[in-house]
Amino acid sequence: MMDKLKKQLLGPSAESKQELLGKLVSYIAIIVIGGLVGTILVFLTIKGVALFNNDHFSLWQFLSGVNWQPSHHLYGALPMIAASFGVTVLAGMVALPLALVVALALTEMLSKKINQFCQPLIELLVGIPSVVYGYIGLTVVVPNLRQLFGGTGFGLLAAACVLFLMILPTMTSMTIDSLRAVPKQYRMASTGLGATRWQTIIRVIIPSARSDIFTAMVFGMSRAFGEALAVQMVVGNTTIMPKGLMDSAATLTSVITTGIGNTVMGTPSNNALWSLALILLIMSLAFNLLIRVVSRKGAR
């Protein structure tokens, strides 16, 4: 009798047992997620280096070769790397100023009513699946480019246009957030000093939101870099070095999407695709790092 009571008093209470259980559940969840990330990185790295380890293809040839002919055991990935960077930079260069301009107009100039109308519109555009953007590219952008510049219309420029349309809403909405985060007092102080609205924008608002704006740009470009199907639909998919903007090309993502289904697992031509995926992975990590560095600088 006493023993039982003693046990009850000295042992863990129902409350602390529950606490332990709850803690355990949440620990397991976070470990699963952390483990998942680790597994993804390890698996993709192992598959990605198989071309160099097992098939003894040289890394340098892979990165600098311009011939991608799996049937001849030639895996030069430079055309794809160049095309991926080309379309990303092109789309980003056009999208950034426009996103900034729209964000400035919405936060600093236009009335609340227009803002209330535009907010859900931008949210909708952010949510539109990339395949739909690709399809728009296929049915609107490509025929127009064909009429304007001749040729097939498929190519780098078409892909850049599609990516531009795709990342513009994301970049705009992030830029709007960053401009809204600038304290109201800054604007008041600047106006109090007799600055015009433009002076306030260019000397106060943009400098203080600079790192967030940059983050928005990098984020948009990393989305563009990793986009697969929308690009694959309009880029033309020829794995040769593009010479001009209207040239048909292939990006890292488009080669992967078209190739994985047509190659046999474990063969060199399949491993080469995994190496391309590894480049994608490394680039997305690099974009991530860039964002971290920039936002840490901004926090200071």
Next chain:
Amino acid sequence: MRPEKIDRIATIVILGLTGVVGLLIISLLVYILATGLPNISWHFLTSSAEAFKSEGGIRDQLFNSLYLVVITMIVSVPLALCAAIYLSEYAPANRLTSLLRLAIEVLSSLPSVVVGLFGYLVFVLKFGMDFSLLAGALALTILNLPILTRSCEDALQQVPYLQRQAGLGLGMSKWRIVTKIVLPAALPGIITGIILSAGRIFGEAAALIYTAGQSSPAIDYSDWNPFSPTSFLNPMRPAETLAVHIWKVNSEGLVPDARAVSNGSAAVLVITILLFNLLARYVGHLIKRRLVK
């Protein structure tokens, strides 16, 4: 030039460019809806797709998309919620925590095609699931986890610390505080996050073409046994979603009315996303009303 004049010019340029962008975007939306809506009919929504003939519908694709969202949510919501509880309530401020946060950030920045490849390698080949709804749902879970974890954590963080202190003062354990006080208060925010992320994965395609597959075998909507191979509930059958359908119809071009089918499908996708957003907005509206009370 006087500053006032520069200001006026800048204002005109900014508003002008904004007008051009706005016009471009609105005409884009109008184009999608105007070309798509005439193709949407009851027949289009309720008949199955044709491989070589015209007049095919999108019934199976639409159902697959929705079903995939449901399965993904069943897997990812508990996981993301528990992880968010850990990050918001238990995580000590140390290196391990920041490493975990970094891991989640890395996960959210992975291109979806890379996630699809990983799913193909692990779920489809290693685990032998073949092209199946389940493999697709797991790949989508990977895409969904970081977004959902972050929005759940934000929702939990919005609950004032005072309420947690009140619970502690009553001698409640931390876990009980989380489940009885914090979670109910954060529920509307969590639901908004879930709906928004559901909208995002609804239109995902790149992660699915090599996990859920690109084919849609005939399925039987009267067979409610999830283990029967022809049942619409069977998670082990290959399933082409709406977004994948648009891509496939356009890249293979075997269907004579590919344009009509994809116009209609694109409009259905956009309208569904719009519905998801409106729903999320409505739930957000409910929170505000509850907070005012």
